[in-house]
Amino acid sequence: MSEVKRIIFVDDDEEVLDGLRRLLHKMNGEWEMDFHQNGSSALSAMDKKTFDIIVSDLRMADMGGVELLEIVRTRHPDATRLMLSGCSEQPMYGKAVSCAHQFIAKPCDSEQLMTQLSRSFAIRDRIRSQKVAKVLPSLRSLPAMPAAYKKVLDMIEDPRCTSRDVGQVISRDIGMSAKILQIVNSAFYGPSTKISDPVRASVYLGIKAIKALALTDGVFSTLPEEKVEEFCVSGLQEHCVRVGALARSICKTQKMTDQQQETAMMAGILHDTGKMILISEFDYELAEIIRLSRVEKRPCHEIERETIDLTHAELGGCLLNLWGLGNDIIEAATFHHEPAECIKDGFSIATAVYLANAIDHQFCSYLSTGWSEEIDMSILETLELTEQLPEWQRVLIPTEAEEHEYA
Amino acid sequence: METETLTDQSTEARRELERTQMLQNLGKLTAGIAHEINTPIQFIGDNLQFLSNGFEDILSLLCEYEKFRTEATEAAVSNDQHERVLAAKVKTDVDFIAKEIPKAIAQSIDGIKRVSSMISAMRDFSHIDERRFAPANLNKAIESTIVILRNEIKYVADVETNLDDNLPAVMCCIDEIQQVFLNLVINAAHSIGDCHEEGGDRGLIKISSRIEGDDAVFTISDSGKGISPEIREKIFEQFFTTKGPGKGTGQGLSIVQKAVTERHNGRLELESAEGVGTTFTVYIPIEGKTKNE
Ligand SMILES: Nc1ncnc2c1ncn2[C@@H]1O[C@H](COP(=O)(O)OP(=O)(O)OP(=O)(O)O)[C@@H](O)[C@H]1O
Ligand SMILES: [Fe+2]
Ligand SMILES: [Fe+2]
Ligand SMILES: [Mg+2]
Numbered sequence: 038m039s040e041v042k043r044i045i046f047v048d049d050d051e052e053v054l055d056g057l058r059r060l061l062h063k064m065n066g067e068w069e070m071d072f073h074q075n076g077s078s079a080l081s082a083m084d085k086k087t088f089d090i091i092v093s094d095l096r097m098a099d100m101g102g103v104e105l106l107e108i109v110r111t112r113h114p115d116a117t118r119l120m121l122s123g124c125s126e127q128p129m130y131g132k133a134v135s136c137a138h139q140f141i142a143k144p145c146d147s148e149q150l151m152t153q154l155s156r157s158f159a160i161r162d163r164i165r166s167q168k169v170a171k172v173l174p175s176l177r178s179l180p181a182m183p184a185a186y187k188k189v190l191d192m193i194e195d196p197r198c199t200s201r202d203v204g205q206v207i208s209r210d211i212g213m214s215a216k217i218l219q220i221v222n223s224a225f226y227g228p229s230t231k232i233s234d235p236v237r238a239s240v241y242l243g244i245k246a247i248k249a250l251a252l253t254d255g256v257f258s259t260l261p262e263e264k265v266e267e268f269c270v271s272g273l274q275e276h277c278v279r280v281g282a283l284a285r286s287i288c289k290t291q292k293m294t295d296q297q298q299e300t301a302m303m304a305g306i307l308h309d310t311g312k313m314i315l316i317s318e319f320d321y322e323l324a325e326i327i328r329l330s331r332v333e334k335r336p337c338h339e340i341e342r343e344t345i346d347l348t349h350a351e352l353g354g355c356l357l358n359l360w361g362l363g364n365d366i367i368e369a370a371t372f373h374h375e376p377a378e379c380i381k382d383g384f385s386i387a388t389a390v391y392l393a394n395a396i397d398h399q400f401c402s403y404l405s406t407g408w409s410e411e412i413d414m415s416i417l418e419t420l421e422l423t424e425q426l427p428e429w430q431r432v433l434i435p436t437e438a439e440e441h442e443y444a
Numbered sequence: 445m446e447t448e449t450l451t452d453q454s455t456e457a458r459r460e461l462e463r464t465q466m467l468q469n470l471g472k473l474t475a476g477i478a479h480e481i482n483t484p485i486q487f488i489g490d491n492l493q494f495l496s497n498g499f500e501d502i503l504s505l506l507c508e509y510e511k512f513r514t515e516a517t518e519a520a521v522s523n524d525q526h527e528r529v530l531a532a533k534v535k536t537d538v539d540f541i542a543k544e545i546p547k548a549i550a551q552s553i554d555g556i557k558r559v560s561s562m563i564s565a566m567r568d569f570s571h572i573d574e575r576r577f578a579p580a581n582l583n584k585a586i587e588s589t590i591v592i593l594r595n596e597i598k599y600v601a602d603v604e605t606n607l608d609d610n611l612p613a614v615m616c617c618i619d620e621i622q623q624v625f626l627n628l629v630i631n632a633a634h635s636i637g638d639c640h641e642e643g644g645d646r647g648l649i650k651i652s653s654r655i656e657g658d659d660a661v662f663t664i665s666d667s668g669k670g671i672s673p674e675i676r677e678k679i680f681e682q683f684f685t686t687k688g689p690g691k692g693t694g695q696g697l698s699i700v701q702k703a704v705t706e707r708h709n710g711r712l713e714l715e716s717a718e719g720v721g722t723t724f725t726v727y728i729p730i731e732g733k734t735k736n737e
Pocket of ligand 4: 692
């Protein structure tokens with residue numbers, strides 16, 4: 038990654054560019070900024086210099102924002118792509134969603150813009166690994182389970198199915214959940230508070246929008262069946278759903294609000310997002326990581342750090358961050374193997390997810406996990422929650438059917 | 445008596461349909477209108493923030509200078525004091541602020557004008573369905589139409605207007621005439637848009653007004669794909685369209701024709717060559733020789 042932080046702005050309206058240039062002039066010492074009035078001139082600038090972030094308008098004469106960002110995605114996969122648009126036209130959403138990491142709606146106030154840009158730089162700093170930096174930003178979607186995706190496609194054609202029904206299916210799939218939350222929380226659809234429940238997200242978007250999105254190339258994708266089998270992805274998905282449910286129960290016993298419980302549930306479902314990325318993009322490395330973990334009796338995340346410089350936890354956190362999901366979810370994913378980080382500010386959603394994950398690994402293990410660590414009892418002592426543990430563990434005692442499957 | 449109710453009913457039904465088409469048209473335009481308002485608001489906001497920061501910086505520099513001045517009157521100033529005030533000046537980036545402030549103000553004022561013209565054009569379109577004959581300024585109606593359609597047009601074509609300032613107020617039903625202009629200009633933009641999609645150059649829409657005898661005459665001319673002789677007769681039929689679903693319903697020209705010829709006792713002329721473009725000419729009697737009213 039380059040030393041200087043570079044941003045390139047593209048907008049066909051000269052006055053908009055002038056406004057941004059003036060507004061951001063005070064950042065000159067820290068950021069180097071380029072301003073371009075059309076896509077082709079931006080592209081040739083990007084061929085000459087490396088830019089960290091591109092901020093593009095959507096509707097432009099000649100080359101539109103979607104086309105531009107798609108080209109950038111292939112030519113400069115490691116650049117962060119933001120869209121700053123005053124457009125509110127439905128049909129453009131789908132395509133825009135698959136090429137930009139995040140959307141900022143025009144008009145946006147300067148603070149919002151500055152926060153967004155600083156946040157994007159912070160994420161980039163965290164992706165230390167060269168290898169990952171080349172792959173992560175170019176990901177358009179997290180692959181879904183083929184069966185779940187097919188079910189969604191069938192449901193949107195079925196007039197009896199409601200957006201709630203579709204949401205329920207989506208909420209049991211890591212890839213589709215993450216994507217729908219990215220979309221619903223983006224400025225184009227823009228609810229005023231972040232939504233962290235895929236069911237609510239689906240209801241909010243409505244069946245027509247979901248249909249349009251599901252049929253847009255690149256919004257959802259699926260894993261090839263061989264990988265599903267090799268890495269026992271259905272086991273992973275079920276692990277995540279259980280961790281979500283347990284994290285919610287834990288938050289409930291800690292008297293957190295309904296909203297927080299909902300977020301904890303989602304944070305649990307998405308905690309192993311990084312594993313999905315490894316399965317889809319680094320399957321070769323992952324197989325080796327799992328093998329070593331079993332042989333050396335060391336947790337996967339330690340070996341991940343040695344081989345790809347980032348753990349699956351950090352990797353997942355980075356992607357969710359890049360996609361603009363809520364902070365609680367990002368934190369829970371990033372630190373779910375670092376108990377000390379999870380209790381820094383006392384009991385939090387991240388704590389609940391850490392515990393839920395550790396408890397689940399104790400009781401149920403799916404085929405392709407590596408070696409798992411024990412629960413860190415010291416953090417329970419710190420939070421004076423040791424007595425609660427058996428109660429939480431009971432939530433997870435598998436039913437007979439499940440036992441059969443995961444024994 | 446019987447027949448009269450019948451025509452009444454069908455007129456009612458026809459008007460209802462026309463109204464629906466108008467509303468559909470406007471509905472399709474709202475996204476573009478929002479875009480045209482959001483853009484200037486964005487840069488006006490950025491400029492104001494810049495002006496506010498810049499003002500603070502300049503004010504604190506002024507304080508530095510003031511301190512320096514009092515110090516200077518009390519005793520000879522030291523090198524340190526000199527350095528300090530110089531550093532403050534460098535930090536403020538006076539040159540940049542001085543250069544940009546006038547432009548930031550000018551562009552913001554211009555932006556506010558852009559928003560206001562859009563709002564006032566929207567107001568012109570908000571009195572649909574009054575259906576009253578009254579003297580109206582049709583040059584203004586055309587200008588409002590162009591403003592409303594700016595976002596629809598600007599990515600594919602330039603607009604050239606040549607409006608006759610001497611055009612008197614025309615006795616007409618303004619909401620209907622506005623529909624006429626709206627439909628003709630949208631059609632022109634679509635036609636150019638189609639060429640543009642197929643890789644053609646940016647197009648041109650020429651709009652003019654003039655007086656000819658007892659008529660006010662308006663021409664809307666586009667450099668689009670033209671109308672082939674095979675469909676020339678059909679285009680005025682209700683529901684005839686060559687556009688895909690969601691883009692056209694085929695009601696535009698039938699409404700235009702009825703409004704011009706039947707309602708206003710005017711005339712509609714069409715000239716078109718494939719690959720060159722199309723010109724529609726609308727004649728409206730200035731005194732409003734209406735048949736029915
Ligand atoms: N300026 C033009 N250039 C080329 N073709 C045109 C032009 N104006 C109209 N047409 C043709 O005439 C057809 C009928 O036009 P009309 O305005 O009645 O309906 P529409 O534009 O298709 O739909 P609507 O106006 O109801 O949205 C169009 O589909 C198009 O093929
Ligand atoms: Fe994990
Ligand atoms: Fe896990
Ligand atoms: Mg039309």
